[in-house]
Amino acid sequence: MKEYYQLTNEELLKKLGTSLKGLNADEVRTRQEKYGFNQLAEIKKTPLIYKFLGNLVHLFAILLWVGGILSFVGNMPQLGWAIFAVIIINAAFSLWQEFKAEKATEALKKLLPAYAMVVRDNEQKHVLAEELVPGDLLVLEEGDNISADCRVIQEFEMRANNSILTGESEPV
Known part of the structure; x- marks a missing residue:
């Protein structure tokens, strides 16, 4: 065809x-x-807090959470805190990218x-x-x-x- x-x-x-x-x-x-x-298509907007929390519990983040917990169990708290910080920073960056993508879509609609x-x-x-x-x-x-x-x-x-x-x- x-x-x-x-x-x-x-x-x-x-x-x-x-x-x-x-x-x-x-x-x-x-x-x-x-x-x-x-x-x-109008997409129902998800509140930012839900998006942020969603970024904290996807598969890769869950693996990192487990790694961080195991670091505390293994008596390596600095590594555990570092892993938790990476998870939160990653969630914040993901949220920022989603926010920018939404704004770009809104700008295209106006054009x-x-x-x-x-x-x-x-x-x-x-x-x-x-x-x-x-x-x-x-x-x-x-x-x-x-x-x-x-x-x-x-x-x-x-x-x-x-x-x-x-x-x-x-x-x-």
Whole structure:
């Protein structure tokens, strides 16, 4: 089975059940019911204390706890305290990484455009980005952010700025 990027434009349009005229209102409604809205999934936030405690009791941490206890039993308290310190420092670093990842995800959500230009019923229309469905034809212009996973089927002197993903400042 070919991936979407391997298909010709005609094969892709057929597979997605669309055409260059775009989807009609009934098709959009049906696809929204089937696939849902074009939104990043909202993840229920776990309180920081639970995340921290979770980092103290995963498999590797439990092995270290056992090692620390055995150090005390073996009359090596300095080693035991050092192991316990490593466990707590590791849990703190893990918590910090999770916190930064959550903030990065929130920042990406803010970058997503609120509206997109699509072709529907053979007309260009502004729609909420969350209303995009598989098979929609996006019309992109210079400076637009892309609101969903998509495949380019026609372009003219297109360049993409991937700096937010790669850190490279030059468009490709």
